[in-house]
Amino acid sequence: MASIARKNLFEDIPRFLVAQAGIMFAVSLVTIQVGILKGFTRSTALLIDQSTADLWVASKDMVHLELTSPIAAEKVVQAQQVSGVERAEALMIRSSIWRSDSGLITPVRIFGFDPNSRLFAGWDVSQGKLNAVKQPFKVVVDRSSLKNLGQTQIGEQGKIGTLPAQIVGLSQDTQSIVSSLFIFTSLENANAYATAGLNTSVNCTRKTQGNLVCTNNFDNAPLDGKPASLTPPRSLSISDPISYVLIRAKPGQDLQQLKQRLEAALPDTRAYTQAELAEQTQVYWSERTGVGFILSLGATVGFVVGMVIVGQILYSSVADHLREFGTLKAMGASNWVIYSVILEQAMWMAVLGYIPSMAFCLGLGAWTQTAKGIMILITPATAGGVLILTVVMCVGSALFAVQKVTRVDPAIVFKA
Amino acid sequence: MTATQIDLLQSAGSASQANLSIRLERTEVNAIAARGVEMVYQSGTERFQALKNIDLEVKSGDIQLLMGPSGSGKTTLLSILAGILTPTSGSVSLLGEEISKLSSSKLAKFRLENIGFIFQGFNLFPALTALENVEVALNLKGIRRAAAHRQALDLLDQVGLSQQAKRHPQDLSGGQKQRVAIARALAGNPRLIMADEPTAALDSHNGHAVIELLRNLAKEKGRTVxxxxxxxxxxxxxxSVAYLEDGVLKSGVRTR
Incomplete structure (x- = not known):
């Protein structure tokens, strides 16, 4: 049968384009919101996903990757002695402030790791060399962070706290959307940055029973204060605080059993597999903060808006062609024939709205990733899901329009 | 003779048998029979009786006119006789089938197989070409694409519009549109043709052309119109001409 649905759709091209614009808007809104939600969730665990560590040992207080209580570096040595551990190394995460030459300041999160190993940095630098961070006060930053750090290229220098920091490499796809800008460097540099600019003192008081109670005080020195002398960063001592012990298991190890052995050997810690830590971090950001809810809400609003737009378009289209549907009914067409015309029209609208919308969203995602470091993650599953959602949206709207045809008085055909 | 027997005669194929069947239908079988048909519209407490106790018989192969002033109930009666509206009371038989007793789906199937419609407003699908308008009707009757295309071209040729097959309704004159509508009504060879003011929107020349087509349908092709x-x-x-006034069939005149 000549496709009445398709012909009706293309009968009035301006009207069709307006209708498609509405559907494209709705599809794009849903795709972008879902993409941002997934990109945001994924970005919070990018560093975990890209590491090659089998297990991450953290304080039992750990909430997510960047929020954990410090543990002593001696735990690295202790972990190394646990049966089944091939290699253990420290990861230090600290916060500080970056100051560019132009005076721009921005909060940063410093990741200190062993550049000789790839347990933490499973990723490659796209420009420069990762090993260069072994030198004093050299750092790697994510390519998308350069502008926000007030820098333009590799080789430029800023300050972290009161210490210099020269950019010697650029990483890619390592920055979380929701975090401060990431700085990657050696453990020694990270330790130096973490303590630089702090005035330390010890206050001791004698209590009535004769006990001496001492408290360590760390005070921030003014940022514009005179920097400490530039002595090379010292090696980590066993009492220095770190954030994680990264573990590579010996081949063939049962990770769950190794976790138990590590937790038994390292009091007040918990061991996580890569997947467990990634999930805990993603769940924190998507469920314990409002970000996930807001983005989910945006996707839902997009879907509802789409339903309304498509519903209105289809309903008015059916109203415009009511006499034709009445004619089909009078001629003896079954209700299903008429429903199939409306459903086919809805399917055409869905597919023709979906394809350009998805192309637009993929393009937008590529641009935001490159230009802004914001990931709009559109996986094949997302694309497939949005297609199904679009079809459901259009067919669901068509069901409203069908009601109008069901109620049409067939005698309408005899009205001039 | 029953309708089934007539069907058998018609399907026998020879011209003499077909002529015989038509002759027998004309003399012995009513293609349309309405008995005590009443139609009442109720809106709240308002009650309007559009048709009052209508009895009507139309013989097979006849051209039956329903005339009367506006609002007399002509279109309502046509809708009921076509199985589009259900009467408040009374019965309607078409081709020997009591359609008042059919379910809506069976009634739709009956219309599809047996009735061709011609409307005052043409009711063509504006997005489709003349050819596609006829093809749609054939497709609805289960005729597949290639055969439907061939038959649609043939039908348009019969109404003198084969040259305009690829045109859309908006590119055709009123008379041409109505001829496309007639070609569509003839799709699938229905035995009944129901036409609502088929010449009302046409000028004298096109009106006469349409009248001639309708006459041919009855006299040469044996359709009841x-x-x-x-x-x-x-x-x-x-x-035959029946006059309707205020929902009452006033008189019927047999013209031949």
Whole structure:
């Protein structure tokens, strides 16, 4: 049968384009919101996903990757002695402030790791060399962070706290959307940055029973204060605080059993597999903060808006062609024939709205990733899901329009 | 003779048998029979009786006119006789089938197989070409694409529009549109043609052309044609004329 649905759709091209614009808007809104939600969730665990560590040992207080209580570096040595551990190394995460030459300041999160190993940095630098961070006060930053750090290229220098920091490499796809800008460097540099600019003192008081109670005080020195002398960063001592012990298991190890052995050997810690830590971090950001809810809400609003737009378009289209549907009914067409015309029209609208919308969203995602470091993650599953959602949206709207045809008085055909 | 017997005669294929069946239908079988048909519209406490105790018989192969002033109930009666509206009371038989007793789906199937419609407003699908308009009707009757295309071209040729097959309705004159509508009504070879004011929107020349087509349908192809009209020109080709006034069938005139 000549496709009445398709012909009706293309009968009035301006009207069709307006209708498609509405559907494209709705599809794009849903795709972008879902993409941002997934990109945001994924970005919070990018560093975990890209590491090659089998297990991450953290304080039992750990909430997510960047929020954990410090543990002593001696735990690295202790972990190394646990049966089944091939290699253990420290990861230090600290916060500080970056100051560019132009005076721009921005909060940063410093990741200190062993550049000789790839347990933490499973990723490659796209420009420069990762090993260069072994030198004093050299750092790697994510390519998308350069502008926000007030820098333009590799080789430029800023300050972290009161210490210099020269950019010697650029990483890619390592920055979380929701975090401060990431700085990657050696453990020694990270330790130096973490303590630089702090005035330390010890206050001791004698209590009535004769006990001496001492408290360590760390005070921030003014940022514009005179920097400490530039002595090379010292090696980590066993009492220095770190954030994680990264573990590579010996081949063939049962990770769950190794976790138990590590937790038994390292009091007040918990061991996580890569997947467990990634999930805990993603769940924190998507469920314990409002970000996930807001983005989910945006996707839902997009879907509802789409339903309304498509519903209105289809309903008015059916109203415009009511006499034709009445004619089909009078001629003896079954209700299903008429429903199939409306459903086919809805399917055409869905597919023709979906394809350009998805192309637009993929393009937008590529641009935001490159230009802004914001990931709009559109996986094949997302694309497939949005297609199904679009079809459901259009067919669901068509069901409203069908009601109008069901109620049409067939005698309408005899009205001039 | 029953309708089934007539069907058998028609399907026998020879011209003499077909002529015999048509002759027998004309003399012995009513293609349309309405008995005590009443139609009441109720809106809140308002009650309006559109048709009052209508009895009507139309013989097979006849051209039957329904005439009367506006609002007399002609179109309502046509809708009921076509199985589009259900009467408040009374019964309607088409081709020996009591359609009042059919379910809506069976009634739709009956219309599809047996009735061709011609509308005052043409009711063509504006997005489709003349050819596609006829093809749609054939497709609805289960005729597949290639055969439907061939038959649609043939039908358009019969109404003199094969040259305009690829045109859309908006590119056709009123008379041409109505001829496309007639070609569509003839799709699938229905035995009943129901036409509502088929010449009302046409000028004299096109009106006569349409009247001639309708006459041919009955006299040469043996279709029973029921026409609602104000147009006195059609009386000349009618076998019978029924006058309706205020929902009452006032009189029926057998013209031949």
């Amino acid at each position: 029921l026409i609602v009209t104000h147009d006195p020109r059609i009386i000349d080709v009618a076998d």
